[in-house]
Amino acid sequence: MDNNRQIEQETRQPPPSLPPNAQLPINRCNLPAVILGSLTFQEHPVALEIDGIRDFHAGLFRTLDAMEQRDERAQRFIDYMTVRFLLEELEEAGLTPGRKRKSRINANYLRMVRGWSFDSDGREGAILKRWVESRFGLLARHHAGPLLDPSGDAYHRYISEGTRGLYATNALEAQLDLLFTYCQYELTREHGENTHLKLYRGINRMDEHEILETRPCGRNRVLLNNLNSFTSNRERADEFGDYILMAQVPTSKVFFYNKLLPGMLKGEDEYVVIGGAYEVCISSI
Structure with missing residues (x-):
């Protein structure tokens, strides 16, 4: 209880x-x-x-x-x-x-x-x-x-x-x-009417982002930089750090992504996301 x-x-x-x-x-x-x-x-x-x-x-x-x-x-x-x-x-x-x-x-x-x-x-x-x-x-x-x-x-x-x-x-x-x-x-x-994308970000240290609040079940409320790189491929995020940050990112906060224009970005699954406060799940590889 x-x-x-x-x-x-x-x-x-x-x-x-x-x-x-x-x-x-x-x-x-x-x-x-x-x-x-x-x-x-x-x-x-x-x-x-x-x-x-x-x-x-x-x-x-x-x-x-x-x-x-x-x-x-x-x-x-x-x-x-x-x-x-x-x-x-x-x-x-x-x-x-x-x-x-x-x-x-x-x-x-x-x-x-x-x-x-x-x-x-x-x-x-x-x-x-x-x-x-x-x-x-x-x-x-x-x-x-x-x-x-x-x-x-x-x-x-x-x-x-x-x-x-x-x-x-x-x-x-x-x-x-x-x-x-x-x-x-x-x-x-x-x-269409789908408002979120599940995106991942690899980080090397937990202190790379300002933690506003720690929540149950591995969830954290963090303050991201005002612009951040994410990927839609979890395995790709593994290459960039020892911890994986997963967030439900509003599509309205996506600045650009690699498939938007031919040859615009090198990474096949990169999304560049406007920051602010986010609730995320952080897990180790």
């Missing part, structure tokens, strides 16, 4: 909320960070939309609606991005002579995604985490080191890399906005 009462009491207690130091008061999304980063959102998700993007590119999505084949839609999206952002006409996009300037304007959405896949703690990773901060209001917790101390070296390196990486680029944040919106469009077409 005592154990049953304890479990019942734990069940009735409200889940821990997103810590104040993990969120911004404003974002560019249809929900504030305190809601979209909460455990309640994980259990009862709704669609996430970056302000104005779907309406601004309505013509693209009307065209995609008429296409039955995913590969055909993917190619149309790639072509649209190329034309809309002048990715093959850099002079028209504002390129001025000089190698440094060319490097900045060449920083496009595909390069960001591939850079993340190669090293999520590199420059592209910093840019993507900064983008998540501005669009969803979820602060990064880790980038080549903990970011909890605003006066620390790791934090200053992160801010410097992200800010310099975004400066004088070819509307890079707008490219990422549209990539996320297209990803959500494709997930809705593929999964």
